[in-house]
Amino acid sequence: MIVTTTNSIEGRRILSYHGVVTGQTIMGANIFRDFFASIRDVVGGRSGSYEKVLRDARDAALAELESEARARGANAIIGVDLDYGALGSGESMLMVSASGTAVTIA
Numbered sequence: 109m110i111v112t113t114t115n116s117i118e119g120r121r122i123l124s125y126h127g128v129v130t131g132q133t134i135m136g137a138n139i140f141r142d143f144f145a146s147i148r149d150v151v152g153g154r155s156g157s158y159e160k161v162l163r164d165a166r167d168a169a170l171a172e173l174e175s176e177a178r179a180r181g182a183n184a185i186i187g188v189d190l191d192y193g194a195l196g197s198g199e200s201m202l203m204v205s206a207s208g209t210a211v212t213i214a
Contacts, residue, residue, distance in 0.1 A: 131176065
C-alpha cells in the first residue's frame, strides 16, 4: 500500500475515494526511561529509548491506518498527517495519531 503525505501520487490516477481513515496509539512511559532521559537532559545528547518509543508508536498508528484503509477497499492513503501529544498525569503517556484519505489508484 502506498502511504504518502502528498494529496496525489505522481503518475497514478485516483479512481475512487473511500473517506478519511485514522490510527491512534497511546503508549506509557517507563520510570527507568524517564530517569535516564532526565540525566541526558542535564549532560546533553539524544534519548535513544524515547526515540524508539516514538518510532514504535508512529509505526503502530500507521499500521492501524493502513488496516482501516484496506478494510474499506483502498490500495493507497494520501494526505497523511501525524500528530504527537502527551497525556495523563505528568504527561506520562505518549499519543500518536495518524490520519489520511483512503483511495483506490490505478
